[in-house]
Amino acid sequence: MNIDLLSALCRIPGAPGFETPIRNYIVDQLKPLADDTRIDPMGNVISVLKGQGGPKLLLTAHMDEIGFIVQHIDDEGFIRVLPLGGFDPKTLTAQRVLIHGRNDVLGVMGSKPIHLMGPEERNKVPVIKDYFIDTGLSKTELDELVCVGDSVTRERDLVVMGRCVNAKSLDNRISVYTLLQVLERLKAEQPHCEIIAVFTVQEELGLRGAKTLANQLDPVFAINIDTTIAFDVPGAQPHEMVTRLGQGAGIKIMDSSVICDVRMVKFLRLLAEKQNIRWQPELLPAGGTDAGAVQTSGSGCITGAVSIPTRHIHQVIEMVNMDDVACSIDLLTAACTQIHSHDWSH
Secondary structure, three states, X not given: OOHHHHXXXXXXXXXXXXXXXXXXXXXXXXXOOOOEEEEOOOOOXXXXXXXXXXXXXXXXXXXXXXXXXXXXXXXOOOEEEEEEOOXXXXXXXXXXXXXXXXXXXXXXXXXXXXXHOOHHHHHOOOOHHHOEEEOOOXXXXXXXXXXXXXXXXXXXXOEEEOOEEEEOOHHHHHHXXXXXXXXXXXXXXXXXXXXXXXXXXXXXXXXXXXXXXXXXXXXXXXXXXEEEEEOOOOOOOHHHOEEOOOOOEEEEEEOOOOEOOHHHHHHHHHHHHHOOOOEEEEEOOXXXXXXXXXXXXXOOOEEEEEEEEXXXXXXXXXXXXXXXXXXHHHHHHHXXXXXXXXXXXX
């Protein structure tokens, strides 16, 4: 695994609606990999690998990460925020964040000390409004650097733990990494289809970037790449796990936004078995992906998804297994090179 590339992808900010820094980095990475790259009005990066012609295959991975937006700066210099994406508030306690103003400003998520809480407060489930950002700066100092409407992202370095990688924003930068690796392999393969690789925006706010794609591109096939829950932890029941780390690429059957086309599920499953690629079925009872938006846009297309199992999702300690990532890259590369020859009649 190219740890330096993945670390950069996870570190560079890109909250929903504020994707410019990560978008610019992705565009630079695409220069040697694609025949044509453009940015659409929504901010999606659309990259084309023409191959040897054939049907259009759309590959999507969202580039945005969950974050916040500055709502208010009080007279003491403490900052209140609104969420951009889904947070579990209890995971915010004592975390560092970066406020992306005129310059990046480091801050910490503060809340009322436990020493001053009454019995009811100690037992209460926290909510986002219980937290504030403390930068150590005065209101006067902050006004020179930060304003209402600036984005905020989490601050955490990537570390390797055995065969696992642990970092913030692996949802969905691990899929951005995967798609870049697939394009690097396909550049030499020259597949018998036209690959349209899209890095989408604002997925965490309701698949917004993906909703415009199929209308623009009219693909025949589409495969989304995203993370999914690996709940293989103490206390989990077997039916709750969704996926498990180290058991291979997830082949999505459904989530709350999509029922994947049975033909695509069958194609990916048979391909994985033929290529001896480890895989596991994924049925996610809650949470959606860009696959749902793409499948139902325009005139529709044959849609599926490859999902990367991820523990501790939407926290600052998201974790993936390198072997699962390798299986996902292998499966997607094989799908791109063999999709033209598969019998899609049943």
